[in-house]
Each structure stands twice: as C-alpha cells, then as structure tokens.
Amino acid sequence: MLGWSRGYKEMSWCPEMTFRAMISSISDGIYITDSNGYCIAHNEAFLRITGIPINVVDRNVSTLIDDNLISESATLEVIRTRQRVSIITVFPSGCEALVTGNPVFDDAGNFFNVVCEVRDLSELNSLKDDLKRSKQLNKQYREILVSYNPALNNDEQKITVRDPKMQSILDELPRIGDSDATVLIYGESGVGKGLIASLLHEHSTRSTKGKFIKVDCSAIPSSLIESELFGYEGGSFTGALREGKAGLLDQGNHGTVFLDEIGELPLLLQVKLLSVLQDHKILRVGGTTPLSMDIRFVCATNRNLEKMVEEGTFRKDLYYRLNVIPVAIPPLRERKDDIFVLTISFLNKFCQKYNRNVSFVPEAMDCLYEYSWPGNVRELENIVERLVVLGQSSLIKKIDLPEKIRRVSPTMVLADIDILHPNEQEIIPLKAAVAATERQLIVQAFQQNDHLGPAAQALGIDISTLLRKCKKLGIKRVATSTVEMPV
Numbered sequence: 033m034l035g036w037s038r039g040y041k042e043m044s045w046c047p048e049m050t051f052r053a054m055i056s057s058i059s060d061g062i063y064i065t066d067s068n069g070y071c072i073a074h075n076e077a078f079l080r081i082t083g084i085p086i087n088v089v090d091r092n093v094s095t096l097i098d099d100n101l102i103s104e105s106a107t108l109e110v111i112r113t114r115q116r117v118s119i120i121t122v123f124p125s126g127c128e129a130l131v132t133g134n135p136v137f138d139d140a141g142n143f144f145n146v147v148c149e150v151r152d153l154s155e156l157n158s159l160k161d162d163l164k165r166s167k168q169l170n171k172q173y174r175e176i177l178v179s180y181n182p183a184l185n186n187d188e189q190k191i192t193v194r195d196p197k198m199q200s201i202l203d204e205l206p207r208i209g210d211s212d213a214t215v216l217i218y219g220e221s222g223v224g225k226g227l228i229a230s231l232l233h234e235h236s237t238r239s240t241k242g243k244f245i246k247v248d249c250s251a252i253p254s255s256l257i258e259s260e261l262f263g264y265e266g267g268s269f270t271g272a273l274r275e276g277k278a279g280l281l282d283q284g285n286h287g288t289v290f291l292d293e294i295g296e297l298p299l300l301l302q303v304k305l306l307s308v309l310q311d312h313k314i315l316r317v318g319g320t321t322p323l324s325m326d327i328r329f330v331c332a333t334n335r336n337l338e339k340m341v342e343e344g345t346f347r348k349d350l351y352y353r354l355n356v357i358p359v360a361i362p363p364l365r366e367r368k369d370d371i372f373v374l375t376i377s378f379l380n381k382f383c384q385k386y387n388r389n390v391s392f393v394p395e396a397m398d399c400l401y402e403y404s405w406p407g408n409v410r411e412l413e414n415i416v417e418r419l420v421v422l423g424q425s426s427l428i429k430k431i432d433l434p435e436k437i438r439r440v441s442p443t444m445v446l447a448d449i450d451i452l453h454p455n456e457q458e459i460i461p462l463k464a465a466v467a468a469t470e471r472q473l474i475v476q477a478f479q480q481n482d483h484l485g486p487a488a489q490a491l492g493i494d495i496s497t498l499l500r501k502c503k504k505l506g507i508k509r510v511a512t513s514t515v516e517m518p519v
C-alpha cells in the first residue's frame with residue numbers, strides 16, 4: 033500500500049500515476065516529508081522494512097519517536113542541518129537499515145522537502161557474512177591442499193589422511209608392521225579398520241612371503257566357522273569333501289590373517305584361537321596331527337571387549353593375547369580435517385572410474401563438513417560415488433546432497449537438541465544446551481510479542497543484544513509477527 037498526502041496528489045509537475053509507479057517499484061523504502069517533518073508520501077517498501085504498523089501519512093516524524101516506533105530520525109537531522117544525513121538504525125520489524133535523508137530545494141534555493149531512502153541491511157549483511165565464510169573456507173581448503181601429500185593418494189597408497197591422530201597411526205605402521213605382535217584395532221564400523229590391517233600387512237616382510245586373508249567372524253555361521261578357519265580332514269562330517277579342505281588360516285600361512293569383528297567369535301572357537309596364538313599350530317576338524325603355522329594375526333572390533341570380558345562373553349586370556357598392540361581409529365566426526373581430503377580423494381577416484389568431471393561447490397563441502405557421518409568413511413565414500421554417478425551437472429551443489437546432510441548446519445544442530453525433554457542418559461554439552469535454551473526463549477518471545485522492543489523487554493535484554501543473539505543462533509529475520517527459521 034502506498035501512502036499519499038492529499039496535497040501531494042494534487043501536484044501538477046509530475047503526473048501522479050507515473051510518480052506512484054516510480055516510487056513503488058523501488059525496493060528501498062522511500063519516505064518523504066515537507067520541510068516541517070510532516071509525511072507526504074512513502075512507498076510499500078518503507079512499511080515492509082520498518083514494520084511501522086500505523087498510518088504515518090500526514091503525521092509528523094517526531095511523533096514516531098514519541099511513540100517509540102523509531103529511535104532516531106534522519107529527517108529531523110536534515111531539517112536541522114539542511115544537509116544530507118545517513119544513519120544506521122533498527123526498526124520495529126527487527127530490520128537493521130541504512131537511512132539516508134536528502135534535503136530538496138526549489139529553484140529559488142528554498143528548502144521544501146526531505147526525501148529519505150531506507151535500505152534494508154540484513155540482506156547485505158547476510159551476503160557479507162556468506163562472502164566472509166566463503167573466503168574463510170577457500171583459505172582453509174587452499175591450506176589443506178597445500179599441506180596435502182598427494183603421495184598418500186596414489187594407487188599404491190590407498191589411504192588418505194590429514195588428521196594428526198590418523199597421521200600418527202600411519203607413521204607407526206612401518207614399525208608395527210615389522211614386528212609379529214598381534215594387533216587389535218578398535219573403531220566404529222566404516223572407520224577404516226580393514227584398510228589399516230591390510231596396510232600393516234603391506235608394510236611387513238610377510239607381504240613378500242604370504243597373503244593377507246580377511247575373515248569376517250560375524251559373517252560366517254557359527255556351525256561353519258571352525259571348519260572355515262581351521263579346515264577339515266576328508267570325510268570328517270556329513271557333506272565334507274572327500275579329500276578334505278584347507279582352512280582360511282592355512283591360506284594365511286606366512287602372511288597375515290585379519291579377523292574382523294573378533295567380538296562375534298563363539299566362545300568355543302575363542303579357546304581354539306588362543307591355542308593357535310600360543311603354540312603356532314592348528315588342528316583341522318577331524319584331524320589328529322597339529323600343523324605348524326606362521327601367521328601374524330590382526331584383529332578388529334567395534335565392540336567393547338573389556339566389557340565383554342566382564343560379562344563373560346569374551347575370554348580374558350584371549351583378550352590379553354590379542355591386545356598386544358592396540359590401535360584406536362577415531363570416528364570421522366572426531367577427525368573433521370579428514371573429511372575434505374577424503375572427499376577430494378573419492379571424487380578423483382569415482383570421476384576416473386565413471387569418466388566424469390565434477391566438483392563440489394564450497395557450500396556443499398561445508399555441509400559434508402558439518403554432518404556427523406554415523407557410517408564413517410564408508411558412508412562418505414558411498415555418498416560421493418552416488419553423487420558422481422547421478423550428478424546432472426559438473427557442479428555438486430547443496431541441493432544435490434541427501435536431505436539428512438543438507439539439513440545439518442551448526443545452528444540446526446543446536447536447534448535439534450530438545451532441552452525440555454532430554455533423554456535421561458544423555459548429557460548435552462553445556463554450550464549447546466545454553467544456545468538451545470536461548471533459542472527456544474527467543475522464539476517464544478517473538479511468538480508472544482509482535483515487535484522487537486517488547487520481545488527484548490520480555491527477555492530482559494536490550495534490542496541490540498537480542499539482534500546479536502538472533503544472528504548468532506541463525507534466527508534469520510524477525511518479521512512483525514513471525515520468526516523465520518533458517519532453512
């Protein structure tokens with residue numbers, strides 16, 4: 033709605049319709065007064081930006097200050113100084129705006145109007161923030177690329193790391209590889225336990241004498257695991273081959289046997305494995321003569337073996353035998369520095385594989401960085417492969433990412449925490465809890481108060497503190513009656 037004073041409508045120097053169309057098409061707010069500060073016209077943008085809920089046409093600008101609708105006036109300053117004046121102010125809408133008041137003089141040099149332009153700074157500020165963040169990210173990515181060792185990313189070296197904890201594990205590999213001591217690798221599913229185990233083999237002299245054999249203890253039915261591991265003599269059970277069969281441990285002779293998910297090994301087999309570790313001999317199912325074996329065992333688990341020992345589901349003596357060199361691989365969410373280099377490395381791998389040429393825009397990379405990766409490196413690898421295969425254009429944007437990754441932003445993480453109904457077992461980090469509580473209270477204050485002033489008052493803080501907190505918590509724009517959340 034455009035506001036007009038009757039006197040202004042009748043001016044003959046400019047056709048009213050043209051003038052109306054002109055000022056209503058401007059996206060900045062326009063507010064015009066006479067030389068005494070009485071409003072003679074304004075456009076729609078002025079009402080939208082300021083959020084002033086009353087009719088201001090024919091009202092003197094000083095009454096807006098009296099009614100606490102504005103805190104300061106560029107118009108009054110122009111009237112006082114007869115000069116162009118700029119101020120930055122916050123309106124009841126919550127918009128921070130740059131207001132520039134311009135004095136208008138007639139041909140004889142008489143001062144007769146003030147024309148104010150009101151420019152919403154929130155969009156500008158958010159663009160500035162985005163630009164700053166992009167620059168920071170670019171800098172960060174450039175630093176990572178500079179310090180990134182491409183030697184770790186070629187065909188022979190299948191592992192990509194940047195995180196110092198992972199780097200120190202890699203540094204240890206040659207030394208651990210040299211010894212024959214049993215290694216127990218801990219870590220969540222998909223962190224790279226199998227990969228580290230295979231690298232250990234490659235770093236040892238065993239790689240020249242024997243094979244790397246991977247056994248997934250959780251994937252073999254318990255009725256078959258003994259014959260699969262130890263092999264069997266001919267005719268030792270129904271369905272057995274007449275000539276017998278060598279077991280997986282035979283295949284690993286002089287090499288490395290990687291027992292994945294060792295926590296799933298049945299208790300009976302734990303006893304047999306312990307005797308192999310102690311005597312370096314195996315006895316096939318149905319056999320009577322133990323066979324000497326030269327095997328290096330590397331085991332892995334994502335379970336808490338110590339707890340299993342306490343509960344009696346894992347043998348204590350075997351646990352100590354296995355846990356000679358423990359290696360703990362942190363989950364990806366605890367080594368965020370690796371996310372960028374892994375993404376680039378997987379991107380290169382899958383671009384080559386599918387003959388594509390795609391890259392991530394920084395905003396999409398940012399989302400990958402913020403996501404918590406419950407499936408760890410395997411999940412990241414699968415997602416990058418899917419994006420490369422299904423991507424329609426050469427740029428992977430935020431919108432192309434799976435919903436669960438797209439919707440995670442630092443502010444959403446805070447917003448997701450249900451402070452009022454916390455899980456009994458869950459301890460929420462104090463900083464996140466404070467932020468989430470602040471967020472809830474601010475949203476509530478806006479739901480109950482249409483304007484910034486009363487909302488700030490209800491919260492017992494001043495308007496500038498409220499605006500600062502809105503910005504920090506990602507409560508992007510405060511309209512007169514609603515709070516817009518970040519999307």
Ligand SMILES: Nc1ncnc2c1ncn2[C@@H]1O[C@H](COP(=O)(O)OP(=O)(O)OP(=O)(O)O)[C@@H](O)[C@H]1O
Pocket residue numbers: 190191192193219220221222223224225226227228292334374409410413
């Ligand atoms: N640092 C890394 N660099 C490159 N690829 C990695 C890295 N870590 C893991 N991967 C890849 O991620 C996938 C999962 O790794 P891996 O199978 O070793 O995990 P895991 O911890 O053994 O999982 P699970 O416990 O489920 O068996 C593999 O394709 C592996 O090559």
